[in-house]
Amino acid sequence: MANHPDSDLVPYVRGELAPADRERVARHLEDCPECREDATAVRALLENLARSVPAPPPIHWGRWRAELRARLDGRRGRHAWWWRPVPLALSASLAGVLLVLAILGGPPRPTGSDPASVEEVLLGRRLELLRQLSLVERLDLLEDLDIIGQLDRLTATSEG
């Protein structure tokens, strides 16, 4: 038995495979007791997991809503700033930082032909870049505190 359809078993059990693939897996299961056992175990495991999903703790939605409101109101002044065109010098410096990050990051080095590990590396790198970018954004934010203060006042007067 050459190719056991290991990673196809979950989608097979969940009925997600395209007809041709479903057919292929079904034929394999007829001849391979090992995979048949795996499929049965996978089905039981998925059913057990689905039946026993831990419930999250109760939450006071009224208070949660009030907090969300406060958060939104707090961000609205800043929001206006986000939509303004980024000043030329600032965008140039941001591009510079991104360039440095890209160079330091170097090309991705996948560890094998396994699609999961390759994507893991790429995703991890992307997430790391995002984190660094948000740090840059926070720094920019500090530099522009004065402008934000002004904008806050503008929003307050136009709304009030």
Added chain:
Amino acid sequence: MELSDEALCRRVAERDEAAFDLLVERYRERAWRLAWSVLRHAEDARDVTQEAFVRLYEAAGSFGGRARFSTWFYRVVLNLCLDHRRRNRWWRLWARDEDEAQGGGLLERQPAPSHDPVDQLGREQTMSALWAAVDRLAPRQRATVLLSVQEELSTAEIATVLKCSEATVRVHLHRALKTLRQTVERR
């Protein structure tokens, strides 16, 4: 006629507060459940859930409409969880025990049909061990399990949420279930 999530999201982009409230109503439970299941920390999950809706409000315009709103929003929640977890790793290790003590009870939803109390107890212990094993999975494997089993997303939808191929999702799920099986079979 009830508006679709996608239509509501487009209205949020035009600063329609009522549309935003409706989306909050539709998605707050799901966001809370997902954030809590990833972080297993009520305060952090609360923070992430609120932040996810703030991001929705701010970035509704960037929702392309090619994907379903639900997958887009799940992605926002998951990204915030990952970011939160990274920033607070050292703190979490410290606070974990305390949080687990407050804990959301396992097995509160849909108890398994069983008449034998001894059998039931053994079953609950097994399920607790199973979910504890889910918590110990590598983050991507864990995300695929939560999205598929808990949120009932298809492989294709999970691929959209995690921005990877369906083949990758299948590999993650396969490995996760293999690990989980070992947990059950060892008991």
